Amino acid sequence: MKRCIIVGAGDYFGIPIELTEEDYIIAADAGYTNLKKSGIHPDLLVGDFDSMHIDGVAGTTGPVKDLDIFEDAEKADYIHHLRKLKVDGIETKVIDPVKNDPDMMACVRLGLDQGFTEFHIxxxxxxxxxxxxxxxQILGFLASRGCRGYVYNEFQIITAIHNESMKFPAEMKGYFSALAISDRCRGVTEKGLKYIVNDVELQNTMPTGISNEFVGTEAEISVKDGTLLLIYDQMKVHKFSCCK
Known part of the structure; x- marks a missing residue:
């Protein structure tokens, strides 16, 4: 499956997954600087360029506007009317810094517009x-729309599932946590882990679900109603399956 890889300006520890020629790589603003560290040429550069200076771009939008931050938040038609230019030969789309979406969300919307359903941030x-x-929150946004997103830090991967299950292979090791991102997650079940959880309710105001552990057997987490964040240790093998 073709993947949309988005690199932001946050903490950067290299690319934790093996890239393929089919991957579509987007640099979110100063994420371009991070990609340069790895010698990777993105397919698209997107941002308002408040954190990476580009001559003639940043600070050119005039005075602050009277902006309703929720106006057109769902449709987000602005992605079809972005200013276009070239930076180092890379297709670049410029976002007005007075906006609803952070740069990362704009990148996700552009990826969705191109038909991608798997995103790696x-x-x-x-x-x-x-x-x-x-x-x-973007992970929850994607999961609720039938897509899959992953956020990486130095040691862990975070994803989200919505009214579905996710299986992990037996070779997984380390800690596993499941936290509610929707108000309530009903019918949460965890199988094949150190602590068995059967048909419970998790809430996003209680940190229940921290620090379960993989034990060398295939594991499965499911939620009947709600959106769960799943946090687990990185492995070189990234083989997970999901089903509604």
């Missing part, structure tokens, strides 16, 4: 905890 965590949390 690298450089999406770090010193800006607000941006880190926003990127986890």
């Amino acid at each position: 690298i450089g999406g965590t770090g010193k800006r905890i607000d941006h880190s949390i926003a990127n986890l």
Whole structure:
């Protein structure tokens, strides 16, 4: 399956997955600087360029507008009317810095518009905890639309499932946590892990679900109603299967 790889300006530890020629790589603003460290040429550069200066781009939008931040939040038709230019020969789309979406969300919307259903977000965590949390919300946004997203930090992977199950192979090791991102997650079941969980309800105001463990058998997590964040240790093998 073709994947959309988005690299942001957060903490960067290289590309944790093996890239293929079919992968579509988007640099989110100063994520381009991170990609340069790995010698990777993105297919698209997107941003308002508040964190990476481009001559003639940043600061050209005029005075702050009277903006309703929820106006057109779902449709987000702005992605079809972005200013286009070339930076280092790379197709570039410029976002107005007075906007609803952070750069990462704009990149996701552009990927969805091209038909991608699997997204890998690298450089999406770090010193800006607000941006880190926003990127986890993006995982919930994708899961609720039948897509799959992954956020990587140095040691862990975070994804989300919505009204579905996810299986992990027996070779998985380390900790596994499941946290509610929707108000309530009903019918949560965890099988094949150190602690067996059967048809419970998790809430996003309680940190229940931290630090289960893989034990060398195939594991499965499922939720009947709601959106769960799944956090687990990185492995070189990335073989997971999901079903509604």
